[in-house]
Amino acid sequence: MVKVAVMGYGTVGSGVVEVLCRNAELIENRAGTAVEVKYILDIRSFPGDPHEDKVIHDFEIILQDPEIRVICETMGGIEPALTFSRRALAAGKSVCTSNKELVASHGAELIALAEENRCNYLFEASVGGGIPIIRPLNTALTAEKILEITGILNGTTNYILSKMEKEGAKFEEVLKKAQEKGYAERNPQADVEGYDACRKIAILASLMSGKTVDCRDIYTEGITGITPEDFAYAKALGMAIRLLAVCKAEPDGYMAAVSPCMLSEDNPLSGIHNVFNAVFVCGNMVGETMYYGRGAGKLPTASAVVADVIDCVKHQGTHIWCLWDREKIALKDFGQVTGRFFVRTAVSDEAAVEELFGTVEKIRLPECPREFGFVTGEMTQDAFARKAEKLPGFLSRIRLKD
Amino acid sequence: MVKVAVMGYGTVGSGVVEVLCRNAELIENRAGTAVEVKYILDIRSFPGDPHEDKVIHDFEIILQDPEIRVICETMGGIEPALTFSRRALAAGKSVCTSNKELVASHGAELIALAEENRCNYLFEASVGGGIPIIRPLNTALTAEKILEITGILNGTTNYILSKMEKEGAKFEEVLKKAQEKGYAERNPQADVEGYDACRKIAILASLMSGKTVDCRDIYTEGITGITPEDFAYAKALGMAIRLLAVCKAEPDGYMAAVSPCMLSEDNPLSGIHNVFNAVFVCGNMVGETMYYGRGAGKLPTASAVVADVIDCVKHQGTHIWCLWDREKIALKDFGQVTGRFFVRTAVSDEAAVEELFGTVEKIRLPECPREFGFVTGEMTQDAFARKAEKLPGFLSRIRLKD
Numbered sequence: 001m002v003k004v005a006v007m008g009y010g011t012v013g014s015g016v017v018e019v020l021c022r023n024a025e026l027i028e029n030r031a032g033t034a035v036e037v038k039y040i041l042d043i044r045s046f047p048g049d050p051h052e053d054k055v056i057h058d059f060e061i062i063l064q065d066p067e068i069r070v071i072c073e074t075m076g077g078i079e080p081a082l083t084f085s086r087r088a089l090a091a092g093k094s095v096c097t098s099n100k101e102l103v104a105s106h107g108a109e110l111i112a113l114a115e116e117n118r119c120n121y122l123f124e125a126s127v128g129g130g131i132p133i134i135r136p137l138n139t140a141l142t143a144e145k146i147l148e149i150t151g152i153l154n155g156t157t158n159y160i161l162s163k164m165e166k167e168g169a170k171f172e173e174v175l176k177k178a179q180e181k182g183y184a185e186r187n188p189q190a191d192v193e194g195y196d197a198c199r200k201i202a203i204l205a206s207l208m209s210g211k212t213v214d215c216r217d218i219y220t221e222g223i224t225g226i227t228p229e230d231f232a233y234a235k236a237l238g239m240a241i242r243l244l245a246v247c248k249a250e251p252d253g254y255m256a257a258v259s260p261c262m263l264s265e266d267n268p269l270s271g272i273h274n275v276f277n278a279v280f281v282c283g284n285m286v287g288e289t290m291y292y293g294r295g296a297g298k299l300p301t302a303s304a305v306v307a308d309v310i311d312c313v314k315h316q317g318t319h320i321w322c323l324w325d326r327e328k329i330a331l332k333d334f335g336q337v338t339g340r341f342f343v344r345t346a347v348s349d350e351a352a353v354e355e356l357f358g359t360v361e362k363i364r365l366p367e368c369p370r371e372f373g374f375v376t377g378e379m380t381q382d383a384f385a386r387k388a389e390k391l392p393g394f395l396s397r398i399r400l401k402d
Numbered sequence: 403m404v405k406v407a408v409m410g411y412g413t414v415g416s417g418v419v420e421v422l423c424r425n426a427e428l429i430e431n432r433a434g435t436a437v438e439v440k441y442i443l444d445i446r447s448f449p450g451d452p453h454e455d456k457v458i459h460d461f462e463i464i465l466q467d468p469e470i471r472v473i474c475e476t477m478g479g480i481e482p483a484l485t486f487s488r489r490a491l492a493a494g495k496s497v498c499t500s501n502k503e504l505v506a507s508h509g510a511e512l513i514a515l516a517e518e519n520r521c522n523y524l525f526e527a528s529v530g531g532g533i534p535i536i537r538p539l540n541t542a543l544t545a546e547k548i549l550e551i552t553g554i555l556n557g558t559t560n561y562i563l564s565k566m567e568k569e570g571a572k573f574e575e576v577l578k579k580a581q582e583k584g585y586a587e588r589n590p591q592a593d594v595e596g597y598d599a600c601r602k603i604a605i606l607a608s609l610m611s612g613k614t615v616d617c618r619d620i621y622t623e624g625i626t627g628i629t630p631e632d633f634a635y636a637k638a639l640g641m642a643i644r645l646l647a648v649c650k651a652e653p654d655g656y657m658a659a660v661s662p663c664m665l666s667e668d669n670p671l672s673g674i675h676n677v678f679n680a681v682f683v684c685g686n687m688v689g690e691t692m693y694y695g696r697g698a699g700k701l702p703t704a705s706a707v708v709a710d711v712i713d714c715v716k717h718q719g720t721h722i723w724c725l726w727d728r729e730k731i732a733l734k735d736f737g738q739v740t741g742r743f744f745v746r747t748a749v750s751d752e753a754a755v756e757e758l759f760g761t762v763e764k765i766r767l768p769e770c771p772r773e774f775g776f777v778t779g780e781m782t783q784d785a786f787a788r789k790a791e792k793l794p795g796f797l798s799r800i801r802l803k804d
């Protein structure tokens with residue numbers, strides 16, 4: 001019998017307790033011993049909850065209890081999750097977390113602390129919810145030099161873009177409906193501005209490079225500027241629009257970015273709809289692989305936390321290998337990253353477009369009579385910005401996924 | 403430094419040697435020690451090959467050499483692979499294999515033998531080539547009761563069906579082209595009759611149930627009967643046709659089958675084209691997940707074998723948990739498995755169709771004036787067969803994926 005503590009009894013935390021109860025028998029079978037929740041730490045009380053008797057408010061109880069070998073940190077945010085995780089690991093108690101903010105900012109430190117204390121800091125649930133992606137990177141694609149990871153890592157924005165695509169609706173309208181349905185938070189900034197996807201690609205980029213990729217170094221652009229007209233152009237081009245989080249190993253260094261992209265309908269990521277997430281991983285031997293599933297939600301995310309708990313139980317007293325060094329990696333200057341761009345500009349810019357971008361195929365939509373769209377050749381972000389500045393009627397641009 | 407032996411220097415075996423050489427540095431980093439090929443066992447010699455000096459013809463050399471801790475079995479077929487694997491495991495040497503035939507028929511026995519001798523029998527490459535699927539099932543989805551696994555597990559047949567769909571071509575024509583391009587074997591029976599997919603779903607079904615699912619118990623139907631007209635009907639229905647290998651945990655037992663199916667364009671498996679494979683896994687907590695990539699080919703398959711080698715190196719002296727008992731599981735009688743069917747029948751059958759199947763929507767194609775198609779309600783395979791027998795003009799049927 002192994003006893004665990006769950007810190008944070010919100011959506012994911014209560015899901016962890018539910019998964020551990022509902023699948024108790026098979027979890028016992030796979031962990032080699034029964035796994036039981038002993039404490040639930042939360043500042044709130046939960047009168048009437050079936051697990052009410054396990055709710056405590058003092059972290060010290062968990063820390064001082066030698067029976068607790070594994071802790072699920074489903075609190076979110078940096079503090080007090082960071083302090084609790086540090087103290088737990090220092091005491092040799094493994095921590096399994098869904099807290100992408102903490103993993104992105106302190107992952108390397110906490111993994112090192114776990115290693116020093118022969119326990120584990122596992123975070124499968126921090127990226128892609130229930131989709132196994134951390135394990136495939138750490139334990140399956142081990143013979144690979146990873147060349148690229150591109151993910152649809154935020155369910156809220158993918159839901160909004162899917163709906164806009166399907167219904168021709170405006171961003172604000174769809175966001176409002178998504179909020180009503182509970183698919184988007186009341187304060188949706190972290191999702192729609194791309195910050196959530198940024199944290200997740202920072203985690204994947206760190207695992208890909210083996211060093212620490214700092215969120216703050218990753219170019220991040222959200223979806224608030226995407227319009228129904230953009231989707232009309234995308235359709236005319238046989239493309240989809242998705243918020244992509246990308247990290248690539250290029251000959252002159254790693255690049256990472258989050259931004260809405262147009263991508264061909266042949267790209268498997270273009271087929272990912274609604275709240276689903278997917279992570280595309282390209283290795284130098286295996287080529288393209290992709291992992292797909294529910295990137296959020298109570299039970300899928302909790303399932304990933306519990307899979308980590310089972311791993312901790314099976315590996316008591318040993319540290320599971322994870323290459324993520326504290327050394328910070330200098331990403332390529334995003335201005336120097338090359339790509340192609342879809343541009344919308346006023347009809348009066350025709351001559352300027354030709355001069356700046358050469359001969360391009362102009363896409364004209366009956367519903368947008370005063371403008372046209374075109375796709376540029378490949379150039380750096382900086383070069384594109386300089387050219388776009390010279391278009392007096394420039395309206396907008398969306399990057400193309402190569 | 404760990405020395406390995408590669409048995410069978412064909413496509414996959416030479417790929418294993420290539421991956422180990424080309425990615426040597428990162429493999430050393432992840433395995434914690436250098437991994438070097440010491441022997442290559444094959445009945446042939448390879449004059450001029452850069453690894454010519456490692457080629458041996460006598461298995462006893464590998465068995466007697468205490469330096470060899472891990473063996474890659476990339477020979478294929480039952481014998482002598484089975485005898486060599488048994489003797490290697492009995493001597494405490496781990497075996498990593500791409501041999502789906504052997505894993506499907508003797509997996510449980512060889513895993514048990516590995517456990518007894520504190521070493522490992524790993525087979526990530528036996529299903530889905532380079533796609534990590536065995537590990538996600540064994541180490542990631544551990545908190546899940548797996549309810550369904552449905553895979554596109556054979557690249558050759560998926561290539562043929564993709565081409566037929568795209569070009570409106572006949573099975574025989576596309577097969578011939580696929581053979582010319584090397585995508586299909588000269589003797590294509592194992593692929594086109596579904597036997598290859600059957601072995602692979604037997605492996606996945608065994609891992610799903612924890613017991614042994616015998617290939618011979620799995621209903622298996624290939625794609626040789628699929629015609630361009632079927633694709634025309636599928637298009638009219640907004641569906642795709644794929645060879646699906648399915649295993650489901652139903653309330654009254656496990657069912658498993660391989661057969662061509664029509665599936666909705668909303669199903670993520672309908673977007674899997676050409677030689678790509680994909681495995682859809684549904685768990686009771688996580689819901690739908692999917693794993694996608696190259697299901698065959700030298701380097702992708704070799705990459706999966708080498709990932710297993712790295713795991714064996716990291717787990718020397720310990721057995722990695724895998725629940726696959728020798729006890730054989732009795733699958734549900736396929737005749738009692740329910741589903742819906744797409745049927746083509748002669749126009750003269752209209753009244754009989756109505757009598758047998760009730761009111762159905764008739765799909766008529768201008769290019770098929772003497773027949774019509776319809777989709778039945780849900781019924782058992784046996785009930786359908788009895789009804790179909792009563793249609794004098796019955797032409798063909800394809801199962802619908804639910």
